[in-house]
Amino acid sequence: MKVITTPEEMQAISQQNKFEGKKIAVVPTMGFLHNGHLTLVKKAKEVADIVITTLFVNPKQFAPNEDFERYPRDFERDKKLLTESGCDYLFSPDISSIYPIDFATSISIGGVTKVFEGESRPTHFDGVALVVLKLFNITLADIGLFGQKDYQQTLVIKKLVKDLNLNIKLLITPTVREANGLAMSSRNRYLTDEEKNKASIIFLSLEEAKNAIAHGERRRKMINSVVISTLRSVPEIKIDYVATVKSENLELADEFLPGEEVVILIACFMNQTRLIDNTIIKIPTAFTENFIE
Amino acid sequence: MKVITTPEEMQAISQQNKFEGKKIAVVPTMGFLHNGHLTLVKKAKEVADIVITTLFVNPKQFAPNEDFERYPRDFERDKKLLTESGCDYLFSPDISSIYPIDFATSISIGGVTKVFEGESRPTHFDGVALVVLKLFNITLADIGLFGQKDYQQTLVIKKLVKDLNLNIKLLITPTVREANGLAMSSRNRYLTDEEKNKASIIFLSLEEAKNAIAHGERRRKMINSVVISTLRSVPEIKIDYVATVKSENLELADEFLPGEEVVILIACFMNQTRLIDNTIIKIPTAFTENFIE
Numbered sequence: 001m002k003v004i005t006t007p008e009e010m011q012a013i014s015q016q017n018k019f020e021g022k023k024i025a026v027v028p029t030m031g032f033l034h035n036g037h038l039t040l041v042k043k044a045k046e047v048a049d050i051v052i053t054t055l056f057v058n059p060k061q062f063a064p065n066e067d068f069e070r071y072p073r074d075f076e077r078d079k080k081l082l083t084e085s086g087c088d089y090l091f092s093p094d095i096s097s098i099y100p101i102d103f104a105t106s107i108s109i110g111g112v113t114k115v116f117e118g119e120s121r122p123t124h125f126d127g128v129a130l131v132v133l134k135l136f137n138i139t140l141a142d143i144g145l146f147g148q149k150d151y152q153q154t155l156v157i158k159k160l161v162k163d164l165n166l167n168i169k170l171l172i173t174p175t176v177r178e179a180n181g182l183a184m185s186s187r188n189r190y191l192t193d194e195e196k197n198k199a200s201i202i203f204l205s206l207e208e209a210k211n212a213i214a215h216g217e218r219r220r221k222m223i224n225s226v227v228i229s230t231l232r233s234v235p236e237i238k239i240d241y242v243a244t245v246k247s248e249n250l251e252l253a254d255e256f257l258p259g260e261e262v263v264i265l266i267a268c269f270m271n272q273t274r275l276i277d278n279t280i281i282k283i284p285t286a287f288t289e290n291f292i293e
Numbered sequence: 294m295k296v297i298t299t300p301e302e303m304q305a306i307s308q309q310n311k312f313e314g315k316k317i318a319v320v321p322t323m324g325f326l327h328n329g330h331l332t333l334v335k336k337a338k339e340v341a342d343i344v345i346t347t348l349f350v351n352p353k354q355f356a357p358n359e360d361f362e363r364y365p366r367d368f369e370r371d372k373k374l375l376t377e378s379g380c381d382y383l384f385s386p387d388i389s390s391i392y393p394i395d396f397a398t399s400i401s402i403g404g405v406t407k408v409f410e411g412e413s414r415p416t417h418f419d420g421v422a423l424v425v426l427k428l429f430n431i432t433l434a435d436i437g438l439f440g441q442k443d444y445q446q447t448l449v450i451k452k453l454v455k456d457l458n459l460n461i462k463l464l465i466t467p468t469v470r471e472a473n474g475l476a477m478s479s480r481n482r483y484l485t486d487e488e489k490n491k492a493s494i495i496f497l498s499l500e501e502a503k504n505a506i507a508h509g510e511r512r513r514k515m516i517n518s519v520v521i522s523t524l525r526s527v528p529e530i531k532i533d534y535v536a537t538v539k540s541e542n543l544e545l546a547d548e549f550l551p552g553e554e555v556v557i558l559i560a561c562f563m564n565q566t567r568l569i570d571n572t573i574i575k576i577p578t579a580f581t582e583n584f585i586e
Contacts, residue, residue: 109397
């Protein structure tokens with residue numbers, strides 16, 4: 001695996017690979033890799049000839065009060081893990097090469113960016129969209145891979161690709177979890193073992209909601225109640241938001257329809273650490289029809 | 294020449310051409326083509342294998358009070374002119390295929406967009422940047438060609454390419470003029486023959502300023518005065534702005550330095566019609582040195 005640090009060199013290498021008819025996949029990351037990232041890299045290797053993992057802790061997606069400075073970093077460990085996962089290039093640029101002193105461009109994506117994470121973190125998604133657009137352009141990727149854990153982010157990237165006519169396919173892979181169900185995240189490193197155990201309630205609360213839906217629940221508030229009451233059993237958890245919405249566009253409904261796909265989104269704090277998780281559920285058709293009779 | 298109307302088809306054709314190793318040049322236009330555009334198309338043919346001319350009157354670069362609705366259009370004439378000029382594809386999409394009902398993305402470029410044209414037309418350049426970015430992505434162009442007549446626009450596009458790491462080369466070609474010196478523009482069609490004759494004062498005023506610089510003038514205000522007093526000799530001309538600035542970044546200076554490249558920008562109304570023009574001048578080195586002694 002080759003480490004590349006400048007956009008110019010990365011783009012020239014990608015250009016050469018494209019010229020040779022090779023298909024390029026990119027896995028954008030902020031480093032401090034876990035099995036979720038490595039699953040993306042391995043998937044990328046299956047669908048493309050060349051895999052580029054980008055490692056860039058993007059200041060523009062952090063608010064001033066957030067953890068940009070203390071975001072966990074371990075370059076040597078990331079490099080080793082990526083080499084072992086079959087990654088071809090690790091693109092790891094300086095901040096100043098991505099945002100030079102005269103950098104003056106911003107991008108704004110409406111709709112899906114304004115709610116939930118977008119409400120809690122108002123500049124977050126525009127920062128994500130900007131850096132992802134730059135990374136797509138630098139790597140000349142044919143395929144971009146993202147994890148379902150950052151569900152709303154996947155919608156933002158889909159919208160970016162559609163609205164700007166980017167010539168790239170997106171591949172969203174399921175959330176990878178710890179044995180106890182906790183969604184893998186670089187921020188889990190902020191948690192003690194005890195906190196990690198207790199944070200597994202997040203996954204459990206999603207499973208409870210899934211159960212309720214399997215048993216016929218279709219009312220948004222009731223689904224949310226199941227999640228919230230489960231989360232409340234752990235006093236260290238402070239809920240930021242819990243929402244059940246249409247998976248396609250994050251729209252609310254009082255009651256979901258048979259066949260509709262919903263996503264349950266959770267953001268909460270385990271003590272000081274902000275964690276997110278989600279699950280996608282299809283409202284069952286057969287059962288609901290019986291239920292109506 | 295083939296006429297393409299959907300982004301999907303255009304991108305698929307471009308993808309196929311790239312796959313065959315062909316170099317693509319794009320000439321973005323709003324149609325109602327004149328010799329300035331056709332010069333760009335011919336230049337494009339020299340530097341690339343495939344030439345795509347885009348014809349799209351972009352609503353997002355017009356303010357509500359501007360001439361979007363009455364902007365001149367003549368598709369059949371444009372098609373004929375492009376065919377004769379050796380253009381390979383005319384991409385002429387509907388508004389709804391470029392900006393579908395759920396379109397929600399905007400882009401903002403700082404610095405060079407905020408002055409002169411950007412002051413007179415505050416949303417103009419962000420609208421230009423957005424559509425040009427989309428057209429670059431749809432056509433997968435290797436080279437984009439633009440005329441120097443829209444000088445500030447060329448700086449905006451350069452900034453777009455740099456800030457977003459677009460993998461495209463830009464080629465800026467000199468302004469093509471009528472016999473009397475009037476810069477060619479689709480908006481000239483709003484002018485009567487008499488107005489066209491009188492509007493040649495714009496070119497003349499730039500020539501006068503060039504002369505003054507050749508004779509040693511380096512003071513910004515004096516250069517502007519030469520332009521303004523020349524323009525004032527035609528009472529039908531109403532000046533919007535006249536500015537002499539560094540060509541690279543549109544920065545002001547009280548006095549320009551030997552070797553520095555400046556651009557003189559004019560925007561004015563000939564009766565109801567807004568016209569712009571510019572000239573790039575290098576402040577002479579030798580003369581100025583003598584002048585200092």
